[in-house]
Amino acid sequence: MAAMPSIKSREIKIVQDIPVSKTLPFWEGLKQGKVLATRCVNCGKLHFPPVADCSQCLASNMEWFELSGEATIETFTHVVVRPATFQHEKPYTVAIGRLKEGLRVLAWLTGFKLSEIKVGMKAKLVAKITPEGNPTYEFTRPE
Amino acid sequence: MRKVAIIGVGSSKFGVRNDVNVAELAFEAFKPSVEDAGITPKDIEFVAVGSTGAGAWYEELLPAVVSAEYCGLTGAGLMRCEAACASGSAAFTAAYWTVASGQAEIALALGVEKMREIDTPTMMEWIGRAGYYLWEFHNFGLTFPAYYALYATAHMAKFGTTEEDLALVAVKNHKYASMNPIAHLRNKITVDDVLSSMVIAAPLKLFDCCPVTDGAASIILASEEKVRELKIDTPVWVAGIGYASGTANLSKRLDYVGLEAAVSASQMAYRIAKTSPDQIDVAVVHDCFTIAEIMAYEDLGFCKKGEGAKLIREGQTEIGGKIPVNVDGGLKAKGHPIGATGCSMIYELTKQLREETVERERQAPMKNYAALAHNVGGTGHYCYVTILRR
Numbered sequence: 001m002a003a004m005p006s007i008k009s010r011e012i013k014i015v016q017d018i019p020v021s022k023t024l025p026f027w028e029g030l031k032q033g034k035v036l037a038t039r040c041v042n043c044g045k046l047h048f049p050p051v052a053d054c055s056q057c058l059a060s061n062m063e064w065f066e067l068s069g070e071a072t073i074e075t076f077t078h079v080v081v082r083p084a085t086f087q088h089e090k091p092y093t094v095a096i097g098r099l100k101e102g103l104r105v106l107a108w109l110t111g112f113k114l115s116e117i118k119v120g121m122k123a124k125l126v127a128k129i130t131p132e133g134n135p136t137y138e139f140t141r142p143e
Numbered sequence: 144m145r146k147v148a149i150i151g152v153g154s155s156k157f158g159v160r161n162d163v164n165v166a167e168l169a170f171e172a173f174k175p176s177v178e179d180a181g182i183t184p185k186d187i188e189f190v191a192v193g194s195t196g197a198g199a200w201y202e203e204l205l206p207a208v209v210s211a212e213y214c215g216l217t218g219a220g221l222m223r224c225e226a227a228c229a230s231g232s233a234a235f236t237a238a239y240w241t242v243a244s245g246q247a248e249i250a251l252a253l254g255v256e257k258m259r260e261i262d263t264p265t266m267m268e269w270i271g272r273a274g275y276y277l278w279e280f281h282n283f284g285l286t287f288p289a290y291y292a293l294y295a296t297a298h299m300a301k302f303g304t305t306e307e308d309l310a311l312v313a314v315k316n317h318k319y320a321s322m323n324p325i326a327h328l329r330n331k332i333t334v335d336d337v338l339s340s341m342v343i344a345a346p347l348k349l350f351d352c353c354p355v356t357d358g359a360a361s362i363i364l365a366s367e368e369k370v371r372e373l374k375i376d377t378p379v380w381v382a383g384i385g386y387a388s389g390t391a392n393l394s395k396r397l398d399y400v401g402l403e404a405a406v407s408a409s410q411m412a413y414r415i416a417k418t419s420p421d422q423i424d425v426a427v428v429h430d431c432f433t434i435a436e437i438m439a440y441e442d443l444g445f446c447k448k449g450e451g452a453k454l455i456r457e458g459q460t461e462i463g464g465k466i467p468v469n470v471d472g473g474l475k476a477k478g479h480p481i482g483a484t485g486c487s488m489i490y491e492l493t494k495q496l497r498e499e500t501v502e503r504e505r506q507a508p509m510k511n512y513a514a515l516a517h518n519v520g521g522t523g524h525y526c527y528v529t530i531l532r533r
């Protein structure tokens with residue numbers, strides 16, 4: 001089918017500054033090799049991703065703690081067709097793991113061949129700095 | 144609450160619609176719906192528009208306003224509803240409420256989406272961001288197929304569902320789309336075609352995924368008094384709408400083998416409509432990916448948990464089976480213009496209940512004259528289940 005006649009819209013570039021002041025210890029912790037979560041001092045609920053405010057009791061009194069990193073993989077996918085801002089990456093594996101503490105984490109899973117990855121296997125959650133210098137976290141082979 | 148009926152429906156042709164802008168596409172669905180109802184735009188007191196990509200994948204920020212002006216609806220009460228891929232059902236629900244509450248005698252739900260004005264990686268980016276951007280996209284680049292692939296992996300591991308089972312859903316829905324002149328993908332396919340198509344997010348392949356589609360659908364709702372006054376011969380009644388939501392973070396879901404929001408929404412809809420899954424004659428379910436249709440069978444109670452694959456293997460969701468599902472081609476092959484899909488489902492069910500599907504071979508047999516629409520927003524982030532009765 002021949003291309004339909006069209007006009008180009010005006011071009012804009014969008015970059016948002018996302019506030020992290022309330023979860024700063026988490027982002028700082030990643031740079032020091034730690035993955036932190038929050039515990040509600042009022043009701044005891046554990047939160048990952050970390051939060052400043054408790055969705056269970058609505059208190060805003062949190063304490064930080066370091067996660068064990070000991071995870072069991074509950075599910076995973078291998079992303080081949082990638083979004084615009086991930087075009088420079090090779091295909092990547094994303095998994096959801098349940099930590100010993102009962103919290104779940106979604107992150108990339110590295111260090112395994114795709115054929116080795118199975119639901120129910122053990123993995124380790126670790127902090128990481130990307131080659132571009134951004135703090136992140138991922139599942140990898142337990143040592 | 145008053146009784147509310149659907150008195151007019153219209154749909155555009157689905158597909159790559161680079162011949163029209165958003166308002167022109169909305170008009171294509173709107174005009175046949177007012178003609179079907181035998182009313183004029185001035186009779187419509189309230190308009191709810193379902194559309195998701197305003198300013199992102201198409202240029203207009205206020206699609207409700209431009210579409211309303213283009214269709215001669217300026218002056219009516221107006222809103223746009225957002226519930227991701229269930230925005231059309233959210234708009235339908237809002238229009239239903241205005242009539243049911245007595246605020247309006249006639250209301251319109253208009254779903255419209257223009258998805259093909261930008262390139263594919265940018266589209267994957269926008270839709271991938273539609274979960275929890277900060278925690279699940281920013282560092283991890285989850286795409287929409289990938290979110291559902293997480294469910295597919297878990298369902299396969301727990302219940303032994305196979306890639307062939309998933310493929311059967313695509314084969315069925317393409318078969319019915321081939322009979323539906325408004326469908327986007329009208330080619331018949333085989334299980335091998337699905338299995339040999341390129342991997343998008345393993346285990347999901349290209350033919351496990353719905354296409355990126357432009358389309359619009361328009362639904363006119365009226366009070367019982369108006370139905371009588373307008374002498375509507377085959378009103379289709381809204382018997383019950385159920386709704387629920389799920390966590391933004393997928394990591395906070397109970398499990399990955401079903402959508403809790405769909406279970407809750409369907410139980411609410413069955414309760415309000417005083418019916419049960421075995422009483423439904425035909426259903427349209429949210430098969431954005433093949434695994435989503437299998438999970439929908441289970442979440443809606445068409446079979447037991449874990450037996451969705453068995454249902455498709457036995458052909459029970461074909462015409463002639465226990466419960467025909469997506470006999471319009473579904474999102475998978477009719478297409479999934481995100482904000483229009485909820486209204487498009489109601490369009491199809493209204494035609495089915497009136498027994499006036501143009502193509503007789505895809506008319507589901509009616510016993511109880513009850514039909515169900517299951518519309519999921521995001522990956523179980525929102526869910527609306529609507530039960531209609533003639």
Ligand SMILES: [Zn+2]
Binds near residue numbers: 042043045054
């Ligand atoms: Zn608390």
